[in-house]
Amino acid sequence: MSKLSIGIDVGGHYIKAALIEEYKFLRRWEEPTSEGRTIEGVTEQLKRIAGELEPPGYTLSVGIGMPGFLDLQREHLVLSPNFPDWKGLPLKTLLEDRLKRKVMIENDANCYALGEQLAGLAKGLKDFVVLTLGTGIGGGIVVDGRLFKGAHGFAGEPGHMVLGETELCGCGCYGHLEAISGTDAMERKAGQIGLPEDMKILWARRDEPAITKIIMPSLQTMAKAIASIVHLLDPEMIILGGGFSRAEELLSILKPMALKYLTPHFRDMFNLKISSLGNDAAILGAASLVDELN
Numbered sequence: 001m002s003k004l005s006i007g008i009d010v011g012g013h014y015i016k017a018a019l020i021e022e023y024k025f026l027r028r029w030e031e032p033t034s035e036g037r038t039i040e041g042v043t044e045q046l047k048r049i050a051g052e053l054e055p056p057g058y059t060l061s062v063g064i065g066m067p068g069f070l071d072l073q074r075e076h077l078v079l080s081p082n083f084p085d086w087k088g089l090p091l092k093t094l095l096e097d098r099l100k101r102k103v104m105i106e107n108d109a110n111c112y113a114l115g116e117q118l119a120g121l122a123k124g125l126k127d128f129v130v131l132t133l134g135t136g137i138g139g140g141i142v143v144d145g146r147l148f149k150g151a152h153g154f155a156g157e158p159g160h161m162v163l164g165e166t167e168l169c170g171c172g173c174y175g176h177l178e179a180i181s182g183t184d185a186m187e188r189k190a191g192q193i194g195l196p197e198d199m200k201i202l203w204a205r206r207d208e209p210a211i212t213k214i215i216m217p218s219l220q221t222m223a224k225a226i227a228s229i230v231h232l233l234d235p236e237m238i239i240l241g242g243g244f245s246r247a248e249e250l251l252s253i254l255k256p257m258a259l260k261y262l263t264p265h266f267r268d269m270f271n272l273k274i275s276s277l278g279n280d281a282a283i284l285g286a287a288s289l290v291d292e293l294n
Contacts, residue, residue: 007287012135020287048144062100063289072153081170104289113140114285120277132242137178181222223257241275
């Protein structure tokens with residue numbers, strides 16, 4: 001990453017972006033995601049943000065991290081549960097047409113993993129996993145130093161691990177992890193019994209019995225998922241990112257839960273960390289995508 005580039009992280013609630021050179025954030029931008037997350041509204045935001053960030057006289061390439069399933073060629077958005085109207089879009093072509101510039105797209109959690117590999121806790125590691133905890137639950141898997149995408153480009157979707165039965169996921173299936181442990185899922189459960197549908201408020205009041213009954217089973221399910229990932233991939237480290245990862249004392253609660261589900265020979269090497277870069281990891285990883293255009 002030697003040239004100027006723009007990295008954009010598109011989230012269900014916020015869009016965060018930056019002008020970057022040599023891993024340095026020269027200028028930042030953050031704003032709420034367009035109401036309704038419509039194609040027209042969000043693409044117009046992205047066009048405006050890219051224009052605001054680039055210096056006069058430049059037309060910079062943009063790397064964009066997008067939640068959902070992308071095809072292996074990173075051209076089509078096959079499915080995005082939190083952006084349902086975007087299903088099947090030829091996203092790369094559409095964005096290049098709307099933004100009037102070269103665009104590279106990647107799954108947002110994969111961008112997070114790339115950022116951690118470049119300048120975060122995973123720098124120097126060959127095998128690690130990033131879990132992004134927020135509206136949904138995403139993941140990025142790096143094996144032998146390279147992003148693992150799978151045969152069809154869909155690898156690294158822990159939010160759709162089946163750990164329940166009746167919980168309806170945004171993808172239309174039942175029992176998926178993010179339908180149990182995603183912040184949206186916990187907020188919906190709270191709203192059903194008259195509690196605030198705001199994860200920050202719920203977490204601050206997590207010792208109240210009614211809220212504990214919502215949060216603790218969700219964290220137990222998340223711990224099972226983490227242990228399963230360790231058993232399956234044997235990573236050097238699992239890094240937690242996303243908005244919910246920064247909840248006070250989350251790591252001290254979640255790590256002992258996960259340890260309980262690990263077989264003994266995995267416990268001593270279990271390495272669960274909170275990202276040191278925060279959301280900068282996803283933005284940095286997105287910006288690094290444009291290196292493929294140079």
